[in-house]
Amino acid sequence: MKKILAVALALVMMLAVCVPAFAFGExxxxxxxxxxxxxxxxxxxxxxxxxxxxxxxxxAAVEIPWGGTSTGDFLNWxxxxxxxxxKQLSISVDKTSxxxxxxxxxxxxxxxxxxxxxxFLTGEEVTEGTVSKQIAIAVTGWGDVPVDAYSDTVxxxxxxxxxx
Amino acid sequence: MKKILAVALSLVMLLAVSVPAFAVDIAKDGGTGEAxxxxxxxxxxxxxxxxxxxxxxAENIIPWxxTETDFTYHITSQLAPAKAxxxxxxxxxxxxxxxxxxxxxxxxxxxxxTATMTGPIVTDQACIFxxxxxxxxxxxxxxxxxxxxxxxxxxxxxxx
Amino acid sequence: MKKVLSLVVAVVMLCAIAVPAFAADIxxxxxxxxxxxxxxxxxxxxxxxxxxTVTIPGDTDITWGAESTTMTYYVESHLxxxxxxxxxxxxxxxxxxxxxxxxxxxxxxxxxxxxxxxxESPVVYPAASLDFTVxxxxxxxxxxxxxxxxxxxxxxxxxxxx
Numbered sequence: 001m002k003k004i005l006a007v008a009l010a011l012v013m014m015l016a017v018c019v020p021a022f023a024f025g026e027x028x029x030x031x032x033x034x035x036x037x038x039x040x041x042x043x044x045x046x047x048x049x050x051x052x053x054x055x056x057x058x059x060a061a062v063e064i065p066w067g068g069t070s071t072g073d074f075l076n077w078x079x080x081x082x083x084x085x086x087k088q089l090s091i092s093v094d095k096t097s098x099x100x101x102x103x104x105x106x107x108x109x110x111x112x113x114x115x116x117x118x119x120f121l122t123g124e125e126v127t128e129g130t131v132s133k134q135i136a137i138a139v140t141g142w143g144d145v146p147v148d149a150y151s152d153t154v155x156x157x158x159x160x161x162x163x164x
Numbered sequence: 165m166k167k168i169l170a171v172a173l174s175l176v177m178l179l180a181v182s183v184p185a186f187a188v189d190i191a192k193d194g195g196t197g198e199a200x201x202x203x204x205x206x207x208x209x210x211x212x213x214x215x216x217x218x219x220x221x222a223e224n225i226i227p228w229x230x231t232e233t234d235f236t237y238h239i240t241s242q243l244a245p246a247k248a249x250x251x252x253x254x255x256x257x258x259x260x261x262x263x264x265x266x267x268x269x270x271x272x273x274x275x276x277x278t279a280t281m282t283g284p285i286v287t288d289q290a291c292i293f294x295x296x297x298x299x300x301x302x303x304x305x306x307x308x309x310x311x312x313x314x315x316x317x318x319x320x321x322x323x324x
Numbered sequence: 325m326k327k328v329l330s331l332v333v334a335v336v337m338l339c340a341i342a343v344p345a346f347a348a349d350i351x352x353x354x355x356x357x358x359x360x361x362x363x364x365x366x367x368x369x370x371x372x373x374x375x376x377t378v379t380i381p382g383d384t385d386i387t388w389g390a391e392s393t394t395m396t397y398y399v400e401s402h403l404x405x406x407x408x409x410x411x412x413x414x415x416x417x418x419x420x421x422x423x424x425x426x427x428x429x430x431x432x433x434x435x436x437x438x439x440x441x442x443x444e445s446p447v448v449y450p451a452a453s454l455d456f457t458v459x460x461x462x463x464x465x466x467x468x469x470x471x472x473x474x475x476x477x478x479x480x481x482x483x484x485x486x
Contacts, residue, residue, distance in 0.1 A: 146214075227363075
């Protein structure tokens, strides 16, 4: 009797383990018969963390030599994105021009490039690697002010928006 | 262990020398980041940008009998804040005598010998120094000849 | 074409003369540079600086009977190295009185004192004061018909090399 109960219990336990296999689809019981089952990804990783994300990398500081660089001065930034379907990044800076200042005198400058004036839309959910961008910085009036360290802050803002 | 520490220390020092400013990463929807745009005081060739030029003439001609003759030199400067160029003119041998080829002398003195700019930015500022020769004790007593002397200009950066 | 080229060359040469050359640029803190100051031998008006002046007396009256009358001339010079001014005074030795068309009377005299002057240097400043005398002896005065006798004294100045 004990042996019978042990075997029965084992069988029940095996069935309990195997149950998921029996949770979906239909049994095929005819020769040539077919049935379907669905495969589907999650938007979380095996730890359960959302995998959609992005990184916009900007320099902490851009140093411009006095008088500017003959080939131009640039603020180099980049981005990668891996977003959900129908999403893109909208990247913008807070100004098109400004003044570098030492607290007393000013050096005016203008910015040109993507994200300046109008928000830059990445246009895709997923980038192929890292996309590099440049904002040109044009400083004027070098000869009008004492030689000193002048500075200003350019603020980037990144939003995730719908691809229209 | 020592070798490991030595290598590690070398790496740290190398990184300290060569690493530029790190990037700022924005990874949050609606996130912001700041990039500091700043100037260096060196030009793209690595030379200090602050500087000045004092352009002095090769020769200054004094007409015979002229008791006061003005001469001009020029200053251009772009210096650090609150600095200025100062120029002093004096007789190189501090005897204040012009001499001719025969050793004859003609005494003189300089006025407007010092010029100090008022600020760091000066563009081709004309500065005047004056050579004075006394009529009675100078010109009238000197045989007519070509007398000359060398003047020394010294330029320095001072607080404005 | 030749005339145009000549004009261009002339303009270029004029520019080359007119532009003052700058001796040096001082560009360092504490840096120095030198320049030359030099006199020229012409004045601001373009006149030659070398000159001399001999100031001679105007018409001089000799009192009748005066056996010696002193006259003074002045010499100032500003000449170049190695030069000096020399001055001489000379007369005819006889004063004349034209009494009528047919009668002319004479009164002899001699000059004495500094009738010849040679500067010792190119510069005579302040002016040297030089006295000379017109001597007429008593006998000649006594023999002379009273009248106005006159003669012209000539001052000669020249620059010589010492």
